Amino acid sequence: MINRSVVPDIVSYSSLIYGLCNMGLWNRALALFEIMNEKGINPDVVTFTSLISAACKSGKWEETVRLFRNLIDCGALPNIVTFNSVLDALCKDGKTAETLKLVEKMLLKRCKA
Numbered sequence: 001m002i003n004r005s006v007v008p009d010i011v012s013y014s015s016l017i018y019g020l021c022n023m024g025l026w027n028r029a030l031a032l033f034e035i036m037n038e039k040g041i042n043p044d045v046v047t048f049t050s051l052i053s054a055a056c057k058s059g060k061w062e063e064t065v066r067l068f069r070n071l072i073d074c075g076a077l078p079n080i081v082t083f084n085s086v087l088d089a090l091c092k093d094g095k096t097a098e099t100l101k102l103v104e105k106m107l108l109k110r111c112k113a
Helices: 009-024 026-038 044-057 060-075 080-092 098-107
Strands: none
Touching: 009 026, 009 044, 026 044, 044 060, 044 080, 060 080, 080 098
16 A cells, blocks of 8 residues: 555555454554554554454453553443453453443443344
């Protein structure tokens, strides 16, 4: 894209990050996320959800929390897909108390599909 003078936008970056996450290339996805931020392209809930889902699946709980907080700090709101990614990983990891706390937060925020 860049060689053809096409400037990547949020959709391009989010698609690439999603693909890298699905391929298990976590470090590359995170590096691309950082490049995107450096270029002044603000991530959206889709970008964050891809990273959060990948972090959850890898058991990277500290990274999951950091990304989730970063999502909120950026002014984006988690959606049902974001919450479900975290819930799925928490349940599979046996973190029942954390799962229940997150469900309570979802209910308080009236999170809907």
